[in-house]
Amino acid sequence: QNVGCPSDRVQRGRFGACLMLEADRVRDGVAAMRDAVDIPVTVKTRLGVDDRDSWGFFSDFIGTVAESGCTVFIVHARKAWLSGLSPKENREVPELRYEWVHRLKRERPGLTVVLNGGIRTVDEAEKHLGPLDGVMLGRAAYQAPWLLAELQARWFEQRGTATREEAVEHMTDYLREQVERGVPAARISRHMLGLFQGRPGARRWRQYISQHAHRDRANGDLLLEALAHMRAVAPIADPT
Secondary structure (H helix, E strand, O other), rough: OEOOOHHHHHHHHHHHHHHHHHHHHHHHHHHHHHOOOOOOOOOOOOOEEEOOOOOOHHHHHHHHHHOOOOOOOEOOOOOOOOOOOOOOHHHHOOOOOHHHHHHHHHOOOOOOOEOOOOOOOOOHHHHHHHHHOOOEEEHHHHHHHHHHHHHHHHHOOOOOOOOOHHHHHHHHHHHHHHOOOOEEEOHHHHHHHHOOOOOHHHHHHHHHHHHHHOOOOOOOOHHHHHHHHOOOOOOOOOOO
């Protein structure tokens, strides 16, 4: 259950972050979901809302919801402002309080506690693993998807794709299949825009895809062409 989104539309539907003010309702809702399904029910939450942002409020909320039997909490380590900030600003403006998430795990070791918010690199994620049970990456993984390959290489025995170029080749096979089925190339290629984030030529990679994806909706080789365009001015020097 998501008890973290602060958008106006979500509040009008009476779900999201505003439910932090109704801990009993969240507890009862989670209990009902647990009774109805055979899969785990988890709760994603903030630290508080508006001026209800004390440690006591947050701890009491978790304690009440845990009475439902839920044991997994994903905590965005910021409070939410229910008015005055846009959803985007609510992801950036409120102060990050990682220490509260760590304290929650220390005081309630029986819970599975996962940290969310502001984590952008493998090293940053690694600092929290060990004391905590996990780290959730959202926009960082979408904006720079190679981060997932770096995580795979750091923490898992099974290695993933070795290089960004290899990832382009694999995605080209998939893109060709989907284009043959009538899927516009842009629907897939737009999710690859951040693949070379932070590398020489990344801007040309993004520009080529953005400019050509809609012109030629059925181009299964779009990503390979973008890679060649980027290499022409910025050869890829490192193996990743």
